Amino acid sequence: MVVKHTGLDRLILALNAIFLTCAVLVVVVPLVYIVVASFMDPTVLLNRGLSFNVSDWSLDGYQMILSNPAMIRGFANAVLYSVSFALLTVTVSIFAGYALSDERLAGRGFFMIIFIITMFFGGGLIPTYLLVRNLGMLDTVWAIILPGAVNVWNIILSRTFFKGVPRELKEAANVDGASEMKIFFQIVIPLSKPIIFVLALYAFVGQWNSYFDAMIYLDNSNLHPLQLVLRSILIQNQAAPGMISDQLAMAELKRLSEMIKYSAIVISSLPLIIMYPFFQKYFEKGVMVGSLK
Amino acid sequence: MEVKVLDNTMDTQKGTGRALKDRTSVSHRMQQFKKHYFLYMLLAPALILTLIFKYIPMYGAVIAFKDFSPIKGIMGSEWVGLKHFEKFLASPNFDVIFMNTLKLSFFGLIFSFPVPIILALMLNQVRKAGVKKNIQLFLYAPNFISVVVVVGMLFIFLSPTGPINQIATWITGQPIMFMSEPEYFRWIYILSDIWTGAGWASIIYVAALANVDPELHNAANLDGANLIQRIRHIDLPTIRPIMAIVFILAAGGIMSIGFEKAYLMQTSMNLPSSEIIATYVYKVGLQSGDYAYSAAVGLFNSVINVILLVTVNLIVKKLNEGEGLY
Numbered sequence: 001m002v003v004k005h006t007g008l009d010r011l012i013l014a015l016n017a018i019f020l021t022c023a024v025l026v027v028v029v030p031l032v033y034i035v036v037a038s039f040m041d042p043t044v045l046l047n048r049g050l051s052f053n054v055s056d057w058s059l060d061g062y063q064m065i066l067s068n069p070a071m072i073r074g075f076a077n078a079v080l081y082s083v084s085f086a087l088l089t090v091t092v093s094i095f096a097g098y099a100l101s102d103e104r105l106a107g108r109g110f111f112m113i114i115f116i117i118t119m120f121f122g123g124g125l126i127p128t129y130l131l132v133r134n135l136g137m138l139d140t141v142w143a144i145i146l147p148g149a150v151n152v153w154n155i156i157l158s159r160t161f162f163k164g165v166p167r168e169l170k171e172a173a174n175v176d177g178a179s180e181m182k183i184f185f186q187i188v189i190p191l192s193k194p195i196i197f198v199l200a201l202y203a204f205v206g207q208w209n210s211y212f213d214a215m216i217y218l219d220n221s222n223l224h225p226l227q228l229v230l231r232s233i234l235i236q237n238q239a240a241p242g243m244i245s246d247q248l249a250m251a252e253l254k255r256l257s258e259m260i261k262y263s264a265i266v267i268s269s270l271p272l273i274i275m276y277p278f279f280q281k282y283f284e285k286g287v288m289v290g291s292l293k
Numbered sequence: 294m295e296v297k298v299l300d301n302t303m304d305t306q307k308g309t310g311r312a313l314k315d316r317t318s319v320s321h322r323m324q325q326f327k328k329h330y331f332l333y334m335l336l337a338p339a340l341i342l343t344l345i346f347k348y349i350p351m352y353g354a355v356i357a358f359k360d361f362s363p364i365k366g367i368m369g370s371e372w373v374g375l376k377h378f379e380k381f382l383a384s385p386n387f388d389v390i391f392m393n394t395l396k397l398s399f400f401g402l403i404f405s406f407p408v409p410i411i412l413a414l415m416l417n418q419v420r421k422a423g424v425k426k427n428i429q430l431f432l433y434a435p436n437f438i439s440v441v442v443v444v445g446m447l448f449i450f451l452s453p454t455g456p457i458n459q460i461a462t463w464i465t466g467q468p469i470m471f472m473s474e475p476e477y478f479r480w481i482y483i484l485s486d487i488w489t490g491a492g493w494a495s496i497i498y499v500a501a502l503a504n505v506d507p508e509l510h511n512a513a514n515l516d517g518a519n520l521i522q523r524i525r526h527i528d529l530p531t532i533r534p535i536m537a538i539v540f541i542l543a544a545g546g547i548m549s550i551g552f553e554k555a556y557l558m559q560t561s562m563n564l565p566s567s568e569i570i571a572t573y574v575y576k577v578g579l580q581s582g583d584y585a586y587s588a589a590v591g592l593f594n595s596v597i598n599v600i601l602l603v604t605v606n607l608i609v610k611k612l613n614e615g616e617g618l619y
Contacts (some may be wrong), residue, residue, distance in 0.1 A: 005519075005520070006519050008519055008520070008521075009519055009520040012521065013418060013519050013520070016415050016418050016419075017419075019415060020415055020416070020419070020428055023412065023415075023432060023492075024428055024431045024432065027431050027432055027434065027435055027486065027488070027492065028431055030446060030450065031434075031435075033450075033456065034446065034449075046329055046454060049456065049459060050456075054490060083554040090403055091338075092338045092339045092342065095335040095336070095339065096335065096336050096338070096339035096340070098332075098335055099332040099333070099335040099336035100336065104329060104331070104332065104333055105329065105332045105333070105336070111336065111340065114340070114343065114344075115339070115343060118347040118348075119341060120599060120602070121351065121595065122347065122350065122351065122595065123347070123349070123351040123352070123353050123354045123573065123598070124350065124354055124574075124588060124592060124594075124595060125350075125571075125574055125578065125579075125587075125591055126353075126356070126574070126578045126579070126584050126587050126588040126591060127349075127350035127351070127353030127354050127588060128346070128350040128353075128488075129578070129579060130350075130353060130356075130367075130552060130584065131345075131346070131349050131353060131466065132365075134323070137492075137566070146342065146346065148346075149342050149346075150339050150342045150343045150346070155339065179331075180331040180332070181331055184331070184335070205437060208439070209437075209438075209439035209440065209441075210439075210440075210553075211439075211553070212552060212553050216575075216579055226440045227439055230439075230441045230442065230445065231441050231445075231557065233445075234441060234444070234445025234448065234449075235441070235444060235445055235448060235557055236444070261445065261449060262449075263444050265445060265446070268439070268442065269438065269439075269442060272437045272438075276434065276437055279429065280430060280433065283433075284396065284496055285418035287493075287496045291326025
């Protein structure tokens with residue numbers, strides 16, 4: 001049966017369509033602007049705005065950004081930090097989640113409380129910083145990946161997931177003589193691929209997009225991840241160190257720094273833009289799993 | 294293999310029954326230990342990392358009550374009681390920073406909270422699944438743009454020569470100084486937050502609405518209920534429990550507003566409204582090296598946070614007939 005619409009309903013539905021179109025435009029227009037601007041000659045952009053005339057276009061921005069050593073190093077660092085962070089945090093959380101899901105682990109409740117407390121209380125920025133410094137981890141990868149490696153939310157999620165793995169499966173394997181370790185690595189882990197994938201995806205994106213930890217823990221600019229390099233280009237208006245070899249006129253400096261902004265945004269977002277349409281359903285899944293209590 | 298073991302047991306059961314029993318119980322215990330040993334091994338990394346990186350800093354927070362000197366260490370530094378807290382409360386910065394933090398998150402909550410709900414209700418009216426999916430694909434996308442890029446885009450679009458000001462100049466004759474006028478800071482912050490997060494935040498509502506039985510709408514329609522009435526009496530009650538949870542979480546975190554975006558958006562001109570507790574702690578602590586004082590400010594903030602979370606939960610529990618978060 002089809003719902004019958006009154007005249008008023010039809011008006012509302014039409015308005016609804018218009019509003020949603022506007023919402024999509026509000027999201028899309030700024031992004032399209034950045035992409036188009038990244039292909040434009042900065043002088044034209046500055047004086048006349050966007051132009052779809054091919055003669056006003058140039059690839060100089062991309063050329064500059066791709067030949068910028070800081071940017072390339074930042075990209076490589078970001079890949080390194082994001083991949084290792086995702087591997088570490090997912091491994092640690094899945095392990096702990098599995099242990100805590102097993103009724104034979106004495107003191108489960110107590111351990112759970114230890115983890116959950118950290119969701120609500122924390123020592124704060126300064127004591128954490130002092131600890132990392134005392135451990136000699138400043139200016140090392142460890143400062144980026146270790147302090148945040150335990151994600152309590154992920155532990156809770158994976159624990160809930162493992163509780164759903166049928167007992168009979170584990171018991172059957174046990175009867176067949178498989179050790180606990182074998183059961184975990186050869187039966188439970190393969191079953192949990194989807195949840196592992198979702199958690200890893202979130203960890204990767206979170207690390208890729210963050211700059212704060214790197215800003216406070218990494219002084220050495222050779223270790224800076226992409227977001228910190230972007231920050232100097234986009235917000236501090238530095239055309240990235242090493243890019244300008246000799247004194248240039250202010251106007252030229254401004255032109256350069258404007259030129260690379262757009263291409264820097266596009267290049268830095270590329271991995272996520274490519275991943276996004278394929279993985280959207282996994283990301284959504286993550287939200288839904290997370291909302292279960 | 295299992296059968297073999299059983300056969301052996303049967304054969305020797307008579308003669309060495311007692312010895313066997315002991316042996317099995319010992320090996321049983323060994324087995325149990327091995328099992329547990331493995332489980333504890335799995336738990337250990339998370340536990341150790343948590344103790345080191347979460348609990349040691351909690352202990353480290355006592356420097357808020359001490360005259361901390363890095364040479365003497367946390368233990369060796371002298372106790373000064375509430376000196377740092379008094380200093381913060383008495384400082385001329387306090388009112389400004391405290392109110393900035395409160396206003397930014399309070400207005401942020403008020404304006405950001407309804408948007409995902411409205412979006413979800415609107416998306417729910419889109420009948421063609423393909424169209425709905427595509428709209429969602431676009432609306433969710435900004436969630437994956439990093440805060441550095443979002444703020445970078447704000448600077449680009451709102452700069453005195455940027456596209457928005459090109460329009461503004463055309464209309465009013467002069468550009469608007471968006472990023473340097475303190476009065477604009479909060480609006481830019483909140484609106485760009487909605488731009489980034491509202492679509493993504495609607496997912497949970499969209500999913501709940503998709504689970505509503507279509508028969509319910511059909512029946513209401515037969516009874517003469519129009520679209521607005523059906524949304525009010527069917528859709529809204531469906532998502533009300535989720536709204537409550539989302540609201541408690543947001544309201545409880547009202548003082549823990551993030552450092553990352555506010556810090557990036559700060560310019561020397563907009564500081565009167567953009568300096569919040571988190572950025573203040575960073576500047577005083579890590580940039581000026583006044584560790585103890587800034588740890589005290591941070592601790593002050595966390596305490597308010599916990600109080601807020603508990604209070605909001607109590608209020609919602611009262612209003613929601615005993616259904617709170619915990």
